[in-house]
Amino acid sequence: MSAARRALPLAVERLSTELDARAARAELGEPAAGEAIRCLACAHRCKLKPGQHGLCGVRFNRDGELYAPFGYVSRRYVRPVETNTIFHVHPGALALTFGMYGCDLRCPYCHNWYLSQALREETTEGPTAMTPEALVAEAIEAGAEVVCAAYNEPLIAAEWVRAIFTEARKHGLTTAIITDGNSTAEALEHVRPVTDVVRIDLKALDDKSYRTLGGRIEPVLETLARAHAMGFWVEVVTLVVPGLNDDVHGLRELASALVRLDPDLPWHLNAAQPRYRHEAPPPSTEFLLSVAGAAYIRGLRHVYVGNVPAASALAHTRCPECHSVAVRRMDFRTTGNRLDQGRCPECATPLAGLWDARHAAHRRAQRGQLSPSVEEAPKIALGME
Numbered sequence: 001m002s003a004a005r006r007a008l009p010l011a012v013e014r015l016s017t018e019l020d021a022r023a024a025r026a027e028l029g030e031p032a033a034g035e036a037i038r039c040l041a042c043a044h045r046c047k048l049k050p051g052q053h054g055l056c057g058v059r060f061n062r063d064g065e066l067y068a069p070f071g072y073v074s075r076r077y078v079r080p081v082e083t084n085t086i087f088h089v090h091p092g093a094l095a096l097t098f099g100m101y102g103c104d105l106r107c108p109y110c111h112n113w114y115l116s117q118a119l120r121e122e123t124t125e126g127p128t129a130m131t132p133e134a135l136v137a138e139a140i141e142a143g144a145e146v147v148c149a150a151y152n153e154p155l156i157a158a159e160w161v162r163a164i165f166t167e168a169r170k171h172g173l174t175t176a177i178i179t180d181g182n183s184t185a186e187a188l189e190h191v192r193p194v195t196d197v198v199r200i201d202l203k204a205l206d207d208k209s210y211r212t213l214g215g216r217i218e219p220v221l222e223t224l225a226r227a228h229a230m231g232f233w234v235e236v237v238t239l240v241v242p243g244l245n246d247d248v249h250g251l252r253e254l255a256s257a258l259v260r261l262d263p264d265l266p267w268h269l270n271a272a273q274p275r276y277r278h279e280a281p282p283p284s285t286e287f288l289l290s291v292a293g294a295a296y297i298r299g300l301r302h303v304y305v306g307n308v309p310a311a312s313a314l315a316h317t318r319c320p321e322c323h324s325v326a327v328r329r330m331d332f333r334t335t336g337n338r339l340d341q342g343r344c345p346e347c348a349t350p351l352a353g354l355w356d357a358r359h360a361a362h363r364r365a366q367r368g369q370l371s372p373s374v375e376e377a378p379k380i381a382l383g384m385e
């Protein structure tokens with residue numbers, strides 16, 4: 001799949017030209033017929049002839065070579081790590097989160113559409129030149145313990161993310177990717193040596209719905225299983241969008257599929273709010289509580305409900321054995337952490353997560369997941385109980 005460059009609005013054309021000028025030679029590609037190149041950074045696997053851009057709008061073939069985003073960021077913020085819907089990684093720590101431009105999907109409810117869809121829609125935000133050293137220095141200066149790649153799809157700039165995370169790791173920072181999961185084994189392998197956390201959005205429950213977003217469900221399920229098997233710490237977010245995925249049976253099946261993969265996987269059910277091209281009201285609190293309850297009954301140990309003030313008690317991390325609150329949160333921020341070296345403060349049950357660096361190593365060793373090959377990734381399938 002590939003996209004010949006069509007006529008673009010002036011602002012988009014200007015941004016595209018500027019980003020192309022900053023791009024660097026990419027590693028995640030392979031020769032195709034003639035001077036074409038197959039991009040391996042996402043599951044679209046675009047075949048690009050010279051002069052063509054991929055569906056993401058930011059990777060392209062220049063004179064027979066593949067180029068990818070490098071050396072700039074769009075936005076960056078320092079905020080609590082929980083604002084990225086990552087709950088089992090250093091609770092209360094600050095994270096420097098950076099974004100780029102472009103996306104391999106087209107979700108009509110995208111919170112960051114002015115970045116993710118910036119190569120399709122008019123946007124006013126230009127890039128800021130950056131080096132890995134400067135960005136990591138900013139993180140350290142701000143007291144951040146985590147560096148996150150987010151806002152648009154990070155793995156379409158996997159080479160740049162790896163460069164930043166390599167620098168972050170040198171300084172002992174934890175690294176996290178927030179991805180739509182429409183990825184490849186090659187992209188995950190590329191970032192694996194320097195990445196601790198993969199937070200995956202599982203957006204729809206069937207292939208038909210995924211295609212309305214510009215993707216397919218199979219690669220996302222494969223990425224989820226593969227990332228887990230490769231030893232990343234994985235958390236899953238399902239933004240519940242009325243009309244797209246608010247099917248109670250489908251969500252229950254998804255909960256069962258996650259349990260089969262690992263009952264310790266945190267699953268976040270966040271309520272979609274009207275934004276961008278999506279106007280439907282959020283799902284009801286009762287609906288989300290019912291799905292969360294079903295997920296607990298099916299065996300998931302950590303289920304969270306977000307963006308719903310009336311369900312704020314489901315933002316806390318509870319011990320799966322004695323149900324004591326171990327980590328208390330409000331509005332995607334930690335307000336109390338009673339974990340004792342990753343264990344329940346009441347009954348000493350170990351809770352799954354990268355609670356601190358020592359526990360991250362301990363957890364990986366426990367799971368025997370130091371660096372399995374991607375071929376070892378199990379299949380995950382919905383509706384196959």
Ligand code: SF4
Nearest residue numbers: 039042045046054056
């Ligand atoms: S990242 Fe995906 S959409 Fe972009 S060029 Fe590569 S395969 Fe195509």
